[in-house]
Amino acid sequence: MTSDPRIRPTALPDTRARRVIEQLLDGSGVTLNGDAPQDLRIYHPDFFSRVLHQGTLGLGEAYMDGWWECERIDEMAYRLLRHGLGDRAHTPSERLMYRLQSGFFNLQSKARAYIVGEAHYDLGNDLFERMLDPTMCYSCGYWKAADSLYEAQRAKLELACRKLELAPGMRVLDIGCGWGSFAEHAARHHGVEVTGITISREQASLAEERCSGLPVCIELMDYRDLTGRFDRIVSIGMFEHVGHRNYPTYFATVERLLEAEGLFLLHTIGSNHSEISADPWVNRYIFPNGVLPSAMHIASASEPHLLMEDWQNFGPDYDRTLMAWLANVDDHWHEIADRYNERTRRMFRYYLAVCAGAFRARHLQLWQIAFTRDRMARYDAPR
Template structure:
């Protein structure tokens, strides 16, 4: 499982860095070179100094390099977050640098909008096809009555359609349509016309293929360049890429595009605290320039433009979704291993497992929020 040629973990060095690291773990239920699934097994003597100097970036890169191993990274991450290591895991220089960048520069400007598409979503459709279920949903499933990943993703899509009260013939906009999962479902099962936009060329190509023969149009486009009017608007798993400086513009755009009595559903990962920073490892390797919104940030930015009708949190369902993706990834890796290297495999495993642990610890949330513009009638949200 590790790329390190040594058969077993090394003897722990008697260094100050190791002692400090071990003190941080005390009481978390995670030990060094232990036998429990959540324990870290160390394969490189410089592991401790690397992590103490580089924080979460160093921890993630050290795993990618084979410097440590853990049978259940998800459980390790959950325990460490519940132990309160979230803030201490970031070095002051990491946080300061990102705060300066995010404070003075628009990291999610039009000119930079396509960076995350090229870096992550364009990595390879073959990889995502094996990791995800047949719907190609790359967002949290709804597990209330589901037993499988596919059932959970279909339930999520149908829940969004019911919350939007779709009627055949409606014009629907999907901001951040991904590989066309919602567009295909809504057009096929609810008879609506869908315009979907994405900043990923690979997503756009596959979405057009999957939606062929349906009243669906897929465009490679930034949301700020949209024109027209729509009866309904949906955005699933895209708001995480908008950035705090652009929240007002985002909601003003939705208001401009939405018909007077229309509905807008926002499906997004949420942070428990208002931040403008991102985890350094996630920012570098998974979602460049991404940042998670807080409830306060969403409420403040949307208030001048839209009326909030409903807010649902099913964050724990993302833990189960991510673990299902991880199981798929491990099961099918051998089919695509010839196209990717071992470091990419470890990167994806670490990403999926750490994020699952974060949701399990309730460090992250998943929200579906329904908004209207000028809707006189009462709104009753399906569950």
């Protein structure tokens, strides 16, 4: 089956599965084989039964297989989430399986910590270099006064530095340093010494290259193995991989590593609800074993160890960031098309567009949270 938009979509079969899905879509602003940018064009007659039985996993896989097309997947996702289909899109068996797994097993144990690095972050630096901007930030930009993705990412990095009140000579730990974005920026512009850790070999390799000549040390290691003391600690876009069973250990580790008068800045995607769950498609194809924290998760786990000083939410900025990444993928895919198949391209397009729609619908949040160890500290967070 083809998903070429120039080819007419398949006639909709008169099946129970189709009628159920039409009922679910009723009132959402999304129709089947319609002409609006958010409408789904169906190219395979088994699309309906696949989605009905497999939920979001079936929907995402069907897109990767070319069974359906949509001009604006982000707008489709936005409308469906606003219509309340977010919870109903997951089948009972999917929810039960994840609850059983996360209840009996530590899906983010030290033995399993490198799975997401190998599955996603090690996919290929050439791909991420095309998708991201020159800073190689793979997290939400700060668009308050920015007109481009590069400006938004530089603004995010500088915002983090100002919240950490960096001063020359400070020892800074970057938990989940990615491709060295923060480490490079902080060392170059604020004169600090940075230790960055990641669980991705590809990230570590490129981060070392990008930070060459700066007082930056990049280590391939799990955060639970860290030793030493640091004046400042930052974690940008890593906490989503920690897992609810490890939140107490994570904050205890930060407390153990942070100097008495130190500051810690946590930058993470957040969930509106405290239910432990994960989208099955994202869990299988993008971020294995990931789980989003709620405000209650973070507050209760950090309370015994740190004092929360400031909480900023700029979740809507992630919509704009994701759409910029999607535009980069579309504009530059031809440069790497000989190294990645069409299914991978569609996987990334679907992932970025659906997530943009989720942030647009306020289904997801982006938080920056500042902590201190000193209960007597006075702290005013920049904006």
